Amino acid sequence: MKIKILTFPLRLSVIVLIFGALFKIMHWPFANNLMLIGAVSLAILYTIRFISKPIKFLLDYVKLALVLVWVFNYLVGAFHIFYVPYLFQILLLILFIYWFIVEGPVYIKNRKFTKNRFLKVFYKILIALTAFMVFFGLLFKIQHWPYGSLLFVLGILSLNILLFLDYFLIDRSQLEKA
Template identity: 50%
Template sequence: MQNPTKKILTFPLRIVLILVIYSVLFKIMHWPYANQLLLIGSVLLMLLYCIRFLYKKDKTRIDVVKLGLVLVWTVNLVLKTYHIAFIAYALELVLLILFVWWLIEDGLNYFTSRQLINNGFVKFFYYGFCIVAIALIIFGALFKIQHWPYGSLILTFGFLLLSIMLIVDYFVIERP
Protein backbone atom coordinates (compact mmCIF):
# COMPACT_ATOMS: atom_id res chain seq x y z
CA MET A 1 0.00 0.00 0.00
CA GLN A 2 1.77 3.09 -1.19
CA ASN A 3 -0.71 5.72 -0.03
CA PRO A 4 -2.71 5.29 3.19
CA THR A 5 -5.05 8.21 2.44
CA LYS A 6 -8.65 8.16 3.60
CA LYS A 7 -10.90 6.51 1.06
CA ILE A 8 -14.29 8.05 0.41
CA LEU A 9 -17.55 6.30 -0.51
CA THR A 10 -16.42 2.95 0.91
CA PHE A 11 -19.72 2.11 2.58
CA PRO A 12 -21.94 3.20 -0.37
CA LEU A 13 -19.72 1.18 -2.72
CA ARG A 14 -20.24 -1.89 -0.53
CA ILE A 15 -24.02 -1.38 -0.57
CA VAL A 16 -23.99 -1.09 -4.37
CA LEU A 17 -21.76 -4.17 -4.61
CA ILE A 18 -24.32 -6.05 -2.53
CA LEU A 19 -26.99 -4.89 -5.01
CA VAL A 20 -24.90 -6.29 -7.88
CA ILE A 21 -24.38 -9.57 -6.00
CA TYR A 22 -28.13 -9.91 -5.42
CA SER A 23 -28.84 -9.10 -9.06
CA VAL A 24 -26.53 -11.96 -10.03
CA LEU A 25 -28.46 -14.20 -7.60
CA PHE A 26 -31.72 -13.04 -9.20
CA LYS A 27 -30.26 -13.89 -12.62
CA ILE A 28 -29.14 -17.37 -11.50
CA MET A 29 -32.54 -18.11 -9.94
CA HIS A 30 -34.45 -16.69 -12.94
CA TRP A 31 -36.32 -14.29 -10.67
CA PRO A 32 -37.96 -11.21 -12.18
CA TYR A 33 -36.18 -7.84 -12.48
CA ALA A 34 -32.70 -9.37 -12.49
CA ASN A 35 -31.57 -7.42 -15.56
CA GLN A 36 -32.91 -4.13 -14.22
CA LEU A 37 -31.20 -4.64 -10.85
CA LEU A 38 -27.96 -5.52 -12.61
CA LEU A 39 -28.10 -2.42 -14.80
CA ILE A 40 -28.85 -0.11 -11.86
CA GLY A 41 -26.16 -1.68 -9.68
CA SER A 42 -23.53 -1.62 -12.42
CA VAL A 43 -24.17 2.01 -13.34
CA LEU A 44 -24.09 3.06 -9.68
CA LEU A 45 -20.89 1.07 -9.12
CA MET A 46 -19.21 2.76 -12.09
CA LEU A 47 -20.34 6.23 -11.02
CA LEU A 48 -19.35 5.87 -7.37
CA TYR A 49 -15.96 4.38 -8.21
CA CYS A 50 -15.25 7.10 -10.77
CA ILE A 51 -16.15 9.76 -8.18
CA ARG A 52 -13.85 8.05 -5.70
CA PHE A 53 -11.06 7.94 -8.29
CA LEU A 54 -11.47 11.61 -9.22
CA TYR A 55 -11.50 12.64 -5.54
CA LYS A 56 -8.15 10.98 -4.89
CA LYS A 57 -5.33 13.51 -5.06
CA ASP A 58 -2.24 11.32 -5.64
CA LYS A 59 -3.14 8.77 -8.27
CA THR A 60 -0.74 5.90 -8.86
CA ARG A 61 -0.59 3.33 -11.63
CA ILE A 62 -2.41 0.76 -9.46
CA ASP A 63 -5.28 3.23 -8.94
CA VAL A 64 -5.74 3.45 -12.71
CA VAL A 65 -5.58 -0.37 -12.96
CA LYS A 66 -8.30 -0.69 -10.28
CA LEU A 67 -10.46 1.87 -12.06
CA GLY A 68 -10.04 -0.02 -15.33
CA LEU A 69 -10.83 -3.28 -13.54
CA VAL A 70 -14.10 -1.93 -12.15
CA LEU A 71 -15.15 -0.25 -15.41
CA VAL A 72 -14.33 -3.20 -17.67
CA TRP A 73 -15.99 -5.66 -15.28
CA THR A 74 -19.23 -3.72 -15.02
CA VAL A 75 -19.42 -2.93 -18.74
CA ASN A 76 -18.75 -6.59 -19.58
CA LEU A 77 -21.43 -7.68 -17.11
CA VAL A 78 -24.05 -5.38 -18.63
CA LEU A 79 -23.11 -6.21 -22.23
CA LYS A 80 -23.34 -9.95 -21.58
CA THR A 81 -26.59 -9.63 -19.66
CA TYR A 82 -28.35 -7.64 -22.35
CA HIS A 83 -26.59 -9.39 -25.28
CA ILE A 84 -25.65 -5.98 -26.70
CA ALA A 85 -22.24 -6.59 -28.23
CA PHE A 86 -20.21 -9.61 -29.11
CA ILE A 87 -16.90 -8.39 -27.73
CA ALA A 88 -17.21 -10.38 -24.54
CA TYR A 89 -14.02 -12.40 -25.09
CA ALA A 90 -11.96 -9.29 -25.74
CA LEU A 91 -13.32 -7.62 -22.60
CA GLU A 92 -12.75 -10.79 -20.57
CA LEU A 93 -9.16 -10.91 -21.78
CA VAL A 94 -8.64 -7.27 -20.75
CA LEU A 95 -10.33 -8.06 -17.44
CA LEU A 96 -8.02 -11.02 -16.86
CA ILE A 97 -4.92 -8.94 -17.64
CA LEU A 98 -6.03 -6.14 -15.31
CA PHE A 99 -6.88 -8.60 -12.53
CA VAL A 100 -3.51 -10.35 -12.77
CA TRP A 101 -1.77 -6.97 -12.82
CA TRP A 102 -3.66 -5.90 -9.67
CA LEU A 103 -3.02 -9.24 -7.99
CA ILE A 104 0.73 -9.09 -8.63
CA GLU A 105 1.21 -5.43 -7.79
CA ASP A 106 -1.21 -4.85 -4.90
CA GLY A 107 -3.61 -7.77 -4.41
CA LEU A 108 -1.57 -9.98 -2.12
CA ASN A 109 -0.57 -6.96 -0.04
CA TYR A 110 -4.24 -5.99 0.26
CA PHE A 111 -5.15 -9.29 1.88
CA THR A 112 -2.06 -9.64 4.10
CA SER A 113 -2.06 -6.08 5.45
CA ARG A 114 -5.65 -6.09 6.73
CA GLN A 115 -5.83 -5.69 10.50
CA LEU A 116 -8.91 -6.51 12.54
CA ILE A 117 -10.01 -4.11 15.26
CA ASN A 118 -9.95 -6.85 17.91
CA ASN A 119 -7.76 -9.94 17.65
CA GLY A 120 -9.70 -12.22 20.03
CA PHE A 121 -13.15 -13.56 19.40
CA VAL A 122 -13.78 -11.10 16.54
CA LYS A 123 -10.96 -12.61 14.47
CA PHE A 124 -12.19 -16.17 15.02
CA PHE A 125 -15.79 -15.21 14.24
CA TYR A 126 -14.86 -13.13 11.18
CA TYR A 127 -12.70 -15.77 9.50
CA GLY A 128 -15.19 -18.52 10.34
CA PHE A 129 -17.97 -16.41 8.87
CA CYS A 130 -15.94 -15.89 5.67
CA ILE A 131 -15.23 -19.61 5.32
CA VAL A 132 -18.88 -20.57 5.86
CA ALA A 133 -20.11 -17.96 3.34
CA ILE A 134 -17.67 -19.06 0.66
CA ALA A 135 -18.39 -22.75 1.30
CA LEU A 136 -22.14 -22.19 1.06
CA ILE A 137 -21.78 -20.36 -2.25
CA ILE A 138 -19.55 -23.08 -3.70
CA PHE A 139 -21.74 -25.95 -2.49
CA GLY A 140 -24.92 -24.11 -3.44
CA ALA A 141 -23.62 -23.59 -6.97
CA LEU A 142 -22.60 -27.25 -7.16
CA PHE A 143 -26.00 -28.41 -5.92
CA LYS A 144 -27.75 -26.03 -8.31
CA ILE A 145 -25.71 -27.24 -11.30
CA GLN A 146 -26.34 -30.88 -10.42
CA HIS A 147 -30.06 -30.20 -9.76
CA TRP A 148 -29.75 -31.71 -6.30
CA PRO A 149 -32.28 -30.78 -3.65
CA TYR A 150 -31.78 -27.58 -1.62
CA GLY A 151 -29.30 -26.13 -4.11
CA SER A 152 -31.26 -22.91 -4.49
CA LEU A 153 -31.66 -22.56 -0.73
CA ILE A 154 -27.97 -23.14 -0.02
CA LEU A 155 -26.89 -20.72 -2.75
CA THR A 156 -29.31 -18.03 -1.57
CA PHE A 157 -28.15 -18.40 2.03
CA GLY A 158 -24.52 -18.19 0.85
CA PHE A 159 -25.22 -14.94 -1.00
CA LEU A 160 -27.02 -13.60 2.09
CA LEU A 161 -23.98 -14.40 4.26
CA LEU A 162 -21.69 -12.79 1.67
CA SER A 163 -23.68 -9.57 1.80
CA ILE A 164 -23.64 -9.60 5.60
CA MET A 165 -19.89 -10.24 5.46
CA LEU A 166 -19.36 -7.15 3.27
CA ILE A 167 -21.16 -5.00 5.83
CA VAL A 168 -19.43 -6.57 8.85
CA ASP A 169 -16.06 -6.26 7.10
CA TYR A 170 -16.50 -2.49 6.96
CA PHE A 171 -16.77 -2.29 10.73
CA VAL A 172 -14.16 -4.84 11.88
CA ILE A 173 -11.20 -3.80 9.69
CA GLU A 174 -9.00 -1.00 10.96
CA ARG A 175 -8.83 2.01 8.65
CA PRO A 176 -5.76 4.28 8.48
Protein backbone atom coordinates (compact mmCIF):
# COMPACT_ATOMS: atom_id res chain seq x y z
CA MET A 1 0.00 0.00 0.00
CA LYS A 2 2.93 2.35 0.63
CA ILE A 3 3.84 2.70 -3.06
CA LYS A 4 0.34 3.67 -4.11
CA ILE A 5 0.25 6.70 -1.78
CA LEU A 6 1.63 8.92 -4.55
CA THR A 7 -1.08 7.95 -7.04
CA PHE A 8 -3.27 10.96 -6.29
CA PRO A 9 -0.42 13.54 -6.41
CA LEU A 10 0.79 11.94 -9.64
CA ARG A 11 -2.68 12.36 -11.14
CA LEU A 12 -2.74 15.98 -10.01
CA SER A 13 0.59 16.63 -11.70
CA VAL A 14 -0.74 15.05 -14.92
CA ILE A 15 -3.81 17.31 -14.66
CA VAL A 16 -1.56 20.38 -14.27
CA LEU A 17 0.48 19.21 -17.27
CA ILE A 18 -2.65 18.75 -19.39
CA PHE A 19 -3.90 22.20 -18.41
CA GLY A 20 -0.48 23.59 -19.38
CA ALA A 21 -0.79 21.97 -22.81
CA LEU A 22 -4.31 23.38 -23.15
CA PHE A 23 -3.07 26.86 -22.23
CA LYS A 24 -0.22 26.50 -24.75
CA ILE A 25 -2.54 25.43 -27.58
CA MET A 26 -5.00 28.22 -26.78
CA HIS A 27 -2.17 30.80 -26.42
CA TRP A 28 -3.24 31.67 -22.90
CA PRO A 29 -0.81 33.08 -20.33
CA PHE A 30 1.09 30.90 -17.83
CA ALA A 31 1.19 27.90 -20.17
CA ASN A 32 4.92 27.38 -19.81
CA ASN A 33 4.71 27.68 -16.03
CA LEU A 34 1.96 25.05 -15.80
CA MET A 35 3.76 22.69 -18.15
CA LEU A 36 7.02 23.04 -16.25
CA ILE A 37 5.37 22.50 -12.85
CA GLY A 38 3.36 19.51 -14.10
CA ALA A 39 6.24 17.81 -15.91
CA VAL A 40 8.83 18.30 -13.19
CA SER A 41 6.45 17.21 -10.42
CA LEU A 42 5.48 14.15 -12.47
CA ALA A 43 9.13 13.16 -12.90
CA ILE A 44 9.98 13.77 -9.24
CA LEU A 45 6.92 12.01 -7.81
CA TYR A 46 7.26 8.99 -10.09
CA THR A 47 10.95 8.70 -9.25
CA ILE A 48 10.15 8.82 -5.52
CA ARG A 49 7.47 6.19 -6.04
CA PHE A 50 9.96 4.00 -7.91
CA ILE A 51 12.66 4.38 -5.24
CA SER A 52 10.23 3.54 -2.44
CA LYS A 53 9.19 0.30 -4.12
CA PRO A 54 10.95 -2.53 -2.26
CA ILE A 55 11.04 -5.11 -5.06
CA LYS A 56 11.74 -3.90 -8.58
CA PHE A 57 11.33 -5.85 -11.80
CA LEU A 58 12.46 -5.04 -15.33
CA LEU A 59 9.01 -3.64 -16.10
CA ASP A 60 9.38 -1.14 -13.24
CA TYR A 61 12.61 0.16 -14.77
CA VAL A 62 10.94 0.37 -18.17
CA LYS A 63 8.05 2.40 -16.72
CA LEU A 64 10.45 4.74 -14.95
CA ALA A 65 12.44 5.23 -18.14
CA LEU A 66 9.20 5.77 -20.07
CA VAL A 67 8.06 8.51 -17.68
CA LEU A 68 11.44 10.22 -17.43
CA VAL A 69 12.21 10.13 -21.16
CA TRP A 70 8.69 11.35 -21.95
CA VAL A 71 8.97 14.24 -19.49
CA PHE A 72 12.43 15.14 -20.77
CA ASN A 73 11.27 14.95 -24.40
CA TYR A 74 8.18 16.99 -23.57
CA LEU A 75 10.18 19.74 -21.87
CA VAL A 76 12.86 19.82 -24.55
CA GLY A 77 10.23 20.09 -27.29
CA ALA A 78 7.94 22.54 -25.52
CA PHE A 79 10.71 24.91 -24.45
CA HIS A 80 12.87 24.43 -27.58
CA ILE A 81 15.97 23.70 -25.49
CA PHE A 82 17.78 21.70 -28.18
CA TYR A 83 16.90 19.46 -31.10
CA VAL A 84 17.82 15.79 -31.47
CA PRO A 85 15.88 14.46 -34.45
CA TYR A 86 13.58 11.60 -33.48
CA LEU A 87 15.98 10.09 -30.92
CA PHE A 88 13.66 10.47 -27.93
CA GLN A 89 10.55 9.59 -29.94
CA ILE A 90 12.13 6.32 -31.10
CA LEU A 91 13.22 5.51 -27.54
CA LEU A 92 9.71 6.31 -26.26
CA LEU A 93 8.17 4.12 -28.94
CA ILE A 94 10.41 1.17 -28.02
CA LEU A 95 9.69 1.59 -24.30
CA PHE A 96 5.95 1.93 -24.91
CA ILE A 97 5.82 -1.14 -27.17
CA TYR A 98 7.66 -3.17 -24.52
CA TRP A 99 5.28 -1.95 -21.80
CA PHE A 100 2.24 -2.64 -23.98
CA ILE A 101 3.37 -6.16 -24.85
CA VAL A 102 4.22 -7.07 -21.25
CA GLU A 103 1.52 -5.26 -19.28
CA GLY A 104 -0.76 -3.09 -21.43
CA PRO A 105 -3.88 -5.21 -22.08
CA VAL A 106 -3.62 -6.93 -18.68
CA TYR A 107 -3.52 -3.55 -16.90
CA ILE A 108 -6.73 -2.43 -18.60
CA LYS A 109 -8.43 -5.83 -18.24
CA ASN A 110 -7.74 -6.13 -14.49
CA ARG A 111 -9.28 -2.77 -13.56
CA LYS A 112 -12.21 -3.37 -11.23
CA PHE A 113 -14.70 -0.62 -10.52
CA THR A 114 -16.29 0.10 -7.18
CA LYS A 115 -19.82 -1.18 -6.68
CA ASN A 116 -21.66 2.05 -7.55
CA ARG A 117 -23.48 1.25 -10.82
CA PHE A 118 -24.56 4.83 -11.56
CA LEU A 119 -20.97 6.08 -11.35
CA LYS A 120 -19.76 3.29 -13.65
CA VAL A 121 -22.33 4.23 -16.30
CA PHE A 122 -21.58 7.94 -15.87
CA TYR A 123 -17.84 7.21 -16.14
CA LYS A 124 -18.20 5.28 -19.40
CA ILE A 125 -20.46 7.94 -20.92
CA LEU A 126 -17.94 10.59 -19.88
CA ILE A 127 -15.15 8.63 -21.60
CA ALA A 128 -17.11 8.61 -24.86
CA LEU A 129 -18.02 12.30 -24.60
CA THR A 130 -14.44 13.22 -23.76
CA ALA A 131 -13.04 11.36 -26.75
CA PHE A 132 -15.65 12.99 -28.98
CA MET A 133 -15.01 16.51 -27.67
CA VAL A 134 -11.21 16.29 -27.82
CA PHE A 135 -11.13 14.72 -31.29
CA PHE A 136 -13.71 16.99 -32.88
CA GLY A 137 -12.50 20.02 -30.95
CA LEU A 138 -9.02 19.54 -32.40
CA LEU A 139 -10.46 18.90 -35.86
CA PHE A 140 -12.64 22.01 -35.71
CA LYS A 141 -9.76 24.08 -34.32
CA ILE A 142 -7.36 22.94 -37.03
CA GLN A 143 -9.96 23.69 -39.71
CA HIS A 144 -10.82 27.05 -38.06
CA TRP A 145 -14.48 26.07 -37.87
CA PRO A 146 -16.78 27.62 -35.30
CA TYR A 147 -16.86 26.19 -31.76
CA GLY A 148 -13.57 24.35 -32.19
CA SER A 149 -11.94 26.06 -29.23
CA LEU A 150 -15.01 25.55 -27.06
CA LEU A 151 -15.23 21.83 -27.91
CA PHE A 152 -11.53 21.34 -27.29
CA VAL A 153 -11.54 23.17 -23.95
CA LEU A 154 -14.59 21.21 -22.79
CA GLY A 155 -12.88 17.98 -23.89
CA ILE A 156 -9.74 18.79 -21.91
CA LEU A 157 -11.80 19.75 -18.87
CA SER A 158 -13.72 16.48 -19.03
CA LEU A 159 -10.43 14.59 -19.49
CA ASN A 160 -9.20 16.11 -16.25
CA ILE A 161 -12.47 15.20 -14.55
CA LEU A 162 -11.97 11.64 -15.80
CA LEU A 163 -8.47 11.49 -14.33
CA PHE A 164 -9.82 12.75 -11.03
CA LEU A 165 -12.86 10.41 -10.97
CA ASP A 166 -10.81 7.40 -12.03
CA TYR A 167 -8.85 7.62 -8.81
CA PHE A 168 -12.04 7.21 -6.76
CA LEU A 169 -13.89 4.73 -9.01
CA ILE A 170 -11.22 2.03 -9.30
CA ASP A 171 -11.19 -0.56 -6.54
CA ARG A 172 -7.61 -0.23 -5.31
CA SER A 173 -7.71 -3.39 -3.18
CA GLN A 174 -7.86 -5.51 -6.36
CA LEU A 175 -4.95 -3.60 -7.95
CA GLU A 176 -2.70 -4.14 -4.93
CA LYS A 177 -2.97 -7.94 -5.29
CA ALA A 178 -2.06 -7.87 -8.99
